[in-house]
Amino acid sequence: DIVLTQSPGTLSSSPGERATLSCRASQSVSGSYLAWYQHRPGQTPRLLIYAASSRATGIPDRFSGSGSGTEFTLTISRLEPEDFAVYYCQQYGSSPRTFGQGTKVEVK
Amino acid sequence: QVTLKESGPALVKPTQTLTLTCTFSGFSLNTRGMRVSWIRQPPGKALEWLARIDWNDDKFYSTSLKTRLTVSKGTSINQVVLTMTNMDPVDTATYYCARYAGSWDYFDYWGQGTPVTVSS
Numbered sequence: 001d002i003v004l005t006q007s008p009g010t011l012s013s014s015p016g017e018r019a020t021l022s023c024r025a026s027q028s029v030s031g032s033y034l035a036w037y038q039h040r041p042g043q044t045p046r047l048l049i050y051a052a053s054s055r056a057t058g059i060p061d062r063f064s065g066s067g068s069g070t071e072f073t074l075t076i077s078r079l080e081p082e083d084f085a086v087y088y089c090q091q092y093g094s095s096p097r098t099f100g101q102g103t104k105v106e107v108k
Numbered sequence: 109q110v111t112l113k114e115s116g117p118a119l120v121k122p123t124q125t126l127t128l129t130c131t132f133s134g135f136s137l138n139t140r141g142m143r144v145s146w147i148r149q150p151p152g153k154a155l156e157w158l159a160r161i162d163w164n165d166d167k168f169y170s171t172s173l174k175t176r177l178t179v180s181k182g183t184s185i186n187q188v189v190l191t192m193t194n195m196d197p198v199d200t201a202t203y204y205c206a207r208y209a210g211s212w213d214y215f216d217y218w219g220q221g222t223p224v225t226v227s228s
Contacts, residue, residue: 004154035214044112045218050209056216088155092213096170099147099155 002027002091004100012108019076021103023089028069030093036065036074039102040085048087049074079105110134112144112205112219119225120195126224130188130205134217137163137181137188143208145215146179146190148201156201160208161188195226 003026013019023034032052039045047056049065052072062077076083084107089100116128128146135142146158159179160168169177178191188205202221209216 044220047216050214097157097213101154
């Protein structure tokens with residue numbers, strides 16, 4: 001199974017700052033088939049990025065994804081108050097599909 | 109508008125069988141290509157994919173859990189049911205259902221999740 005390790009576990013930032021989240025895979029992710037989700041408390045998880053760098057419908061352009069192989073990054077260019085949440089990566093290039101353990105972005 | 113919502117018991121005893129229902133709207137699981145999965149997240153751990161059911165009633169299971177899991181379409185046209193037998197405290201988790209984004213194996217819509225505790 002591909003293990004996805006997200007770092008940092010918690011990121012303390014202020015609104016307006018840039019946030020960089022990492023997702024490292026134990027093996028190369030085929031086709032760069034990696035997705036990112038946002039999960040705010042009390043809400044459903046929300047698809048942000050698929051295929052490593054494609055924004056899902058309705059996702060603001062302050063969210064961007066990059067990477068390939070074993071290293072992937074989610075960048076939030078300027079944090080808005082609603083962006084403080086937990087973020088998960090998921091690979092769908094190999095079976096079984098696996099998820100990272102999450103990065104919590106909290107207000108500093 | 110696509111929505112999914114999980115329901116089921118919040119507490120089950122060890123060795124009991126868990127039955128969860130995913131009630132959805134905004135799409136039909138009878139539409140070609142539609143697929144729904146169950147995913148869980150134990151406290152402090154990563155999300156774990158459990159099972160999938162397709163529009164044509166094909167079913168797929170986690171290798172490690174397949175002897176304990178059954179996924180099926182519910183009695184209502186807009187429901188999917190997951191049963192997990194022989195529950196153990198390690199199965200304590202929040203259980204989610206989610207819809208696949210077409211033919212790709214990521215998820216475009218999720219439910220809010222339902223927490224399940226396994227304890228005597």
